[in-house]
Amino acid sequence: MTKRLNILPEPGFLKLQAELSERLTRLGAEIHAEEFGALLDPLMCQVFQNGVTEAGADEGTIWLVDQAGEFLVPAYNTGPRAEQIVGKFQQPLNAGLICMVFASEQPFLENEVRASPGQSKLLDSLLQVQTTALIAVPFHFLHACRGVLSCVQLSDPARMARPAAGFRPHHLAGIQRTTSLLSQLIEHQLLSSVVGWKCC
Numbered sequence: 001m002t003k004r005l006n007i008l009p010e011p012g013f014l015k016l017q018a019e020l021s022e023r024l025t026r027l028g029a030e031i032h033a034e035e036f037g038a039l040l041d042p043l044m045c046q047v048f049q050n051g052v053t054e055a056g057a058d059e060g061t062i063w064l065v066d067q068a069g070e071f072l073v074p075a076y077n078t079g080p081r082a083e084q085i086v087g088k089f090q091q092p093l094n095a096g097l098i099c100m101v102f103a104s105e106q107p108f109l110e111n112e113v114r115a116s117p118g119q120s121k122l123l124d125s126l127l128q129v130q131t132t133a134l135i136a137v138p139f140h141f142l143h144a145c146r147g148v149l150s151c152v153q154l155s156d157p158a159r160m161a162r163p164a165a166g167f168r169p170h171h172l173a174g175i176q177r178t179t180s181l182l183s184q185l186i187e188h189q190l191l192s193s194v195v196g197w198k199c200c
Helices: 017-029 033-039 042-054 097-104 122-127 169-195
Strands: 059-065 071-077 108-110 130-141 144-155
Touching (some): 017 144, 017 169, 033 059, 042 144, 042 169, 059 097, 059 130, 071 144, 097 130, 097 144, 130 169
Antiparallel strands (some): 059 071, 059 144
């Protein structure tokens, strides 16, 4: 039988709790697509890539809301065209399935994206691809929804279309676990930085 480890907060730390919480909240509000890349370490990138691969997706994107609160901007992308969109493409918050997920803070799975009237064609048009299936989940860290994690299956209109495998509920659950793990890693890194604690 495993003995339960009973850990209580140190009284001295409790006195600083409000100040620390305020500092982290301000820090979270300052993190946008431009700053996010500096937070990602190799472990975080691998965690995200593994989640995308296990879901059977062609690529995945981490979207963050911009400073003005008007767009979602790709902060990280696992695909071959990442340089074209990361920190550059802007998806208006009033259009598209990704922004719907951000607004509702609810996960979403769609295997007939082309037939969905809610899909924005802006990014597909820019990259000359066709999104056939989509998973998108809200991305929370530091007690707020700050963006969306998405992964897609694509077809290239210039080539013969391949049958879309689509996503299943267990793929969505896997991306939700990936998102949760990534959030915890980011929060740990930010908290460690704020208190000046670095792991060896």
